[in-house]
Amino acid sequence: MALRNAVMAALLEGEASGYDLAKRFDTATADFWTSTPQQLYRELERMESEGLIQARVVEQERRPNKRMFSLTPAGREALHAFTARPARPTAIRDELLVKVQAVDSGDEAAVRTSIMERMERARAKLARYERIRDRLLDGRTEQAYLRETDHVGPFLTLMRGRFFEEENLRWGELCLEILDRRAAERDGSPAGPRG
Numbered sequence: 712m713a714l715r716n717a718v719m720a721a722l723l724e725g726e727a728s729g730y731d732l733a734k735r736f737d738t739a740t741a742d743f744w745t746s747t748p749q750q751l752y753r754e755l756e757r758m759e760s761e762g763l764i765q766a767r768v769v770e771q772e773r774r775p776n777k778r779m780f781s782l783t784p785a786g787r788e789a790l791h792a793f794t795a796r797p798a799r800p801t802a803i804r805d806e807l808l809v810k811v812q813a814v815d816s817g818d819e820a821a822v823r824t825s826i827m828e829r830m831e832r833a834r835a836k837l838a839r840y841e842r843i844r845d846r847l848l849d850g851r852t853e854q855a856y857l858r859e860t861d862h863v864g865p866f867l868t869l870m871r872g873r874f875f876e877e878e879n880l881r882w883g884e885l886c887l888e889i890l891d892r893r894a895a896e897r898d899g900s901p902a903g904p905r906g
Contacts, residue, residue: 714754715763717744719782719790722764724862726781729755743868755780763789811886823890830883833876840873 721727721735732755733748746754758764763786766778782790807825814822847866848856857863 714744714746714750715758716790716793717746718751718754718758719763719786719793720864722780722782722786723790723864726779728769728777728779730777732780740868743872758786762786814890819890819894823887826883826886830880833879833883836876837873837880840869840876843869844873 717736717740718732721732721740724735727735729748729752733746733751736744736746736751755764755766759766759780762783764780765783766780768776769779770776807829810817810822810825844866847860847869851859856866860866
């Protein structure tokens, strides 16, 4: 998938500056798509030159002027064409999985540490996703939000990110339990439950 598709999807929420889009990428789409600000600004320039987005300059006092971007009809058509194509299946490409695959021939303690670090990142992301969810719901129930919102996509992608990180935690716990059990069997001591 090209960055431009993620940018156009983000602009469905309305006009935004490059800075606003970078913040959206950092908070709203970080669970499924990342981009550096430099990549984002280069792509905005290309998209504008191709007529997919348009920019207007907003003059500001005491700050540099800013450019506000919005989708053009051609951009909406391109986004529609993108959503109409079948999505390519994803494949897991994860350095941690290679380390876990090699746990028996390497430094088991280092692999355990990597698993625990992944779990900590998952917990941190889940906490951030919960804050985003609370902001989206704004005091409403999920049912009320889904009934009232014009843009359900951000909520659905947020849910996918939450499920992904919850699964990272379950998998990490399973790995650590198995490694604990194997270590206890090697040492001849009983393996107690993880807590």
